[in-house]
Amino acid sequence: MRNFSYNTPTKIIFGEGSIEKLEKELSKFGKNVLLTYGGGSIKKIGLYDEVIKRLKKFNVFELNGIEPNPKYSESVVPGVKICKEKNIDVILAVGGGSVLDCSKAISVGALSNEDTWDILTYKVKHDKALPIVDILTLAATGSEYDSGAVISRPETNDKIDFGSKYVFPKVSILDPKYTFSVSKRQTAAGTADAINHVLEQFMARESSLLNDGMMISAIKSLMHNVKIALDNPEDYQARAELMYACTLACNGIFSNGTGPQNWPMHGIEHALSGYYDITHGEGLAIITPRWMEYILCDKTVDRFIKLAEVFDLHDEDKFKLAKKVIEEFYKFFESINIPMNLRKLGIDEKRVKEMAHHVHICEHLDWEEAFYPLNEEDIEKIILNSL
Amino acid sequence: MRNFSYNTPTKIIFGEGSIEKLEKELSKFGKNVLLTYGGGSIKKIGLYDEVIKRLKKFNVFELNGIEPNPKYSESVVPGVKICKEKNIDVILAVGGGSVLDCSKAISVGALSNEDTWDILTYKVKHDKALPIVDILTLAATGSEYDSGAVISRPETNDKIDFGSKYVFPKVSILDPKYTFSVSKRQTAAGTADAINHVLEQFMARESSLLNDGMMISAIKSLMHNVKIALDNPEDYQARAELMYACTLACNGIFSNGTGPQNWPMHGIEHALSGYYDITHGEGLAIITPRWMEYILCDKTVDRFIKLAEVFDLHDEDKFKLAKKVIEEFYKFFESINIPMNLRKLGIDEKRVKEMAHHVHICEHLDWEEAFYPLNEEDIEKIILNSL
Numbered sequence: 001m002r003n004f005s006y007n008t009p010t011k012i013i014f015g016e017g018s019i020e021k022l023e024k025e026l027s028k029f030g031k032n033v034l035l036t037y038g039g040g041s042i043k044k045i046g047l048y049d050e051v052i053k054r055l056k057k058f059n060v061f062e063l064n065g066i067e068p069n070p071k072y073s074e075s076v077v078p079g080v081k082i083c084k085e086k087n088i089d090v091i092l093a094v095g096g097g098s099v100l101d102c103s104k105a106i107s108v109g110a111l112s113n114e115d116t117w118d119i120l121t122y123k124v125k126h127d128k129a130l131p132i133v134d135i136l137t138l139a140a141t142g143s144e145y146d147s148g149a150v151i152s153r154p155e156t157n158d159k160i161d162f163g164s165k166y167v168f169p170k171v172s173i174l175d176p177k178y179t180f181s182v183s184k185r186q187t188a189a190g191t192a193d194a195i196n197h198v199l200e201q202f203m204a205r206e207s208s209l210l211n212d213g214m215m216i217s218a219i220k221s222l223m224h225n226v227k228i229a230l231d232n233p234e235d236y237q238a239r240a241e242l243m244y245a246c247t248l249a250c251n252g253i254f255s256n257g258t259g260p261q262n263w264p265m266h267g268i269e270h271a272l273s274g275y276y277d278i279t280h281g282e283g284l285a286i287i288t289p290r291w292m293e294y295i296l297c298d299k300t301v302d303r304f305i306k307l308a309e310v311f312d313l314h315d316e317d318k319f320k321l322a323k324k325v326i327e328e329f330y331k332f333f334e335s336i337n338i339p340m341n342l343r344k345l346g347i348d349e350k351r352v353k354e355m356a357h358h359v360h361i362c363e364h365l366d367w368e369e370a371f372y373p374l375n376e377e378d379i380e381k382i383i384l385n386s387l
Numbered sequence: 388m389r390n391f392s393y394n395t396p397t398k399i400i401f402g403e404g405s406i407e408k409l410e411k412e413l414s415k416f417g418k419n420v421l422l423t424y425g426g427g428s429i430k431k432i433g434l435y436d437e438v439i440k441r442l443k444k445f446n447v448f449e450l451n452g453i454e455p456n457p458k459y460s461e462s463v464v465p466g467v468k469i470c471k472e473k474n475i476d477v478i479l480a481v482g483g484g485s486v487l488d489c490s491k492a493i494s495v496g497a498l499s500n501e502d503t504w505d506i507l508t509y510k511v512k513h514d515k516a517l518p519i520v521d522i523l524t525l526a527a528t529g530s531e532y533d534s535g536a537v538i539s540r541p542e543t544n545d546k547i548d549f550g551s552k553y554v555f556p557k558v559s560i561l562d563p564k565y566t567f568s569v570s571k572r573q574t575a576a577g578t579a580d581a582i583n584h585v586l587e588q589f590m591a592r593e594s595s596l597l598n599d600g601m602m603i604s605a606i607k608s609l610m611h612n613v614k615i616a617l618d619n620p621e622d623y624q625a626r627a628e629l630m631y632a633c634t635l636a637c638n639g640i641f642s643n644g645t646g647p648q649n650w651p652m653h654g655i656e657h658a659l660s661g662y663y664d665i666t667h668g669e670g671l672a673i674i675t676p677r678w679m680e681y682i683l684c685d686k687t688v689d690r691f692i693k694l695a696e697v698f699d700l701h702d703e704d705k706f707k708l709a710k711k712v713i714e715e716f717y718k719f720f721e722s723i724n725i726p727m728n729l730r731k732l733g734i735d736e737k738r739v740k741e742m743a744h745h746v747h748i749c750e751h752l753d754w755e756e757a758f759y760p761l762n763e764e765d766i767e768k769i770i771l772n773s774l
Contacts, residue, residue, distance in 0.1 A: 001401075001402070001563075001624060001627035001628060001631065002402065003401060003402025003405065004399075004401050005398065005399065005400050005401070006399045006401070007396075007397070007398035007399065008395070009394070009396045010394070011392065011393070011394035012391075012392065012393045012394065012643075013392050014388075014390060014391050014392070014393070014643065014644065015388070015389065015390025015391065015644075016390065017390070018390065176388075208608065208624070208627075208628045209604065209607060209608035209611055209628060210604050210605055210608035210628060210631060210632050210635075212604070213600065213601070213603065213604020213605070213607060214600070214601050214604055216600065216604075217596065217597050217599070217600020217601055217603075217604060218597055218600070220596060220600060221595065221596035221597035221600065225596070236388075237388060237595070240388035240595075240644065241388065241595045241596060241597060244388065244595070244597060244643065244644055248597075248640075253635075256399075256401065256631065257401065257402075257627065257631055
């Protein structure tokens, strides 16, 4: 095992009715609350009214309309402004990963006099952030239990990964019932995102029995439960299992001590959604089997063999088995109705070279320690194979 | 899944050389340090000198000689006294679960004017504790990553479980190399303890695919790696995997959402080591297959079937398969040289009735929500079967 440091201070309050703890938890941080949310789905399901009802003793300010692939200029900047003007004490993020990520970016900008973009791109340091409490409405990114945020800036085609120990949510309220109304398409994309989080950690040179076991269990659980949730969106147990698996999938507890990691599929996908604003989980699902095919070789084949446990597959021929594993991932994503070609999402050859160059410059996928380093040409081929 | 709340704020610093972070981490809490340790094995391996060398800028006071099954009067009370007299800011626990548990008990007593035993038995409330930093030297109890402490008081035959969110260690320094010198007997007992922690969580009515998968992986990892560590005590990878698995095994992350739990094997074993001061992990290993045999019935058989994955066992006859699983656990513990009868540890029929009564009164194993409630007679039979 490799050396690691791990610390996730977030408190998870999980299960039906967890919102009852909201007032008590929020009041630990102050009176002035910035309520952040997305396009209004929390109003449709009655959660907005429920939250407002419970915030009578607080001064509530709002930032709404936060987009999927949350945007720097449209959402982060206005959020920082409100926090400064209204002396916000705590951010209450109600939504999925985009609302959370946006709130994390706001939380560091709010307590700094520096330009927030410079903080998010590590040009200037930060040493604090506003506390965040969240109510999750989408099982997907795991942002409710990690220290990362992905922010887009379409003006520059940037989609950046920001990480800071200061932005772990203080409290995450996870009630599976709030995901009952998530559309089939978003349910599938969210699950694909979480599966990919596990795969990014799994596909590394070094691992251990326990790490592998946790990761394989997580993938199996996600694959099993998403089918149930798609058939019956109000199946509590399936929604709950998806929620817990997604929460752990991006947190690092599965892969502490393994590595090294550099998340190549995310690196490539960030360009796709940076340029075309596609759904992150769909982009990842499309890339996954193409990246796998591309990197399959003597050096990597044993991880595929281990991964065969997900599907209970066996074959004496290692490469035949690895190819079966890749095929199974493809078939699985197809079976939950993810369009498995980038063309179906409106992406064609036109900007592939440009995106590959952008990924090459920004994501450092040619890191020689990586499981399988990718140069600019590799990236271009993988995107082309995904069209 | 059942509702749960989960929050483990402990920072883990894992791997060879982690002690380099000691000074920086400790200095966050103050200057006056109570260094707690056991019978001197940390001196033999040079760790004591290493620690003292790194504490030059601190005022160090010592509490040493902390026993296995740490004792209230001999260790907790003197520790509390030193903390109060010397205005201790932080406890540095160097050792295994016993040193840690003792330090946790001291940490709550140190900041209270109440009798520490009354706090540990919840007769009076507490709302704070001294911070604890630890350097672990034994992979076993998981105390380095949980909020529990087990304290013995032989005068009253008590061995109590204390839990408090205030006693999570702030920082746990986990260097697998410090476990290289752990004896074969303690290596086996520590692993048996951790396996039993997982089993106590696994054997419940409700679970999920992910929870089951994590727990089965942990048991497999522990079983696999303990054999390697027994053959070659300086195998870093095996010692590291044991350390990480033990750390997660008692923390709750494996079983969040499952349940209900009431840890019957621990309940019974606490009487055995409360009365006879035996090694906790050995007592648990001896009880495990006897408890399993005793509770095997229509209501419980399916959990055994699931547990068969640990050994990759299959049989169409459910009960035959369950019995094989129990036999495999027995054979495994025997294979790592755990004496599999209580008589071998000096326990005979004499005080069985008394112990069963004590367990019945103190441990509430007849809780009707339990996976398999045990009355006084059941407890007596399980102990008799373990002789």
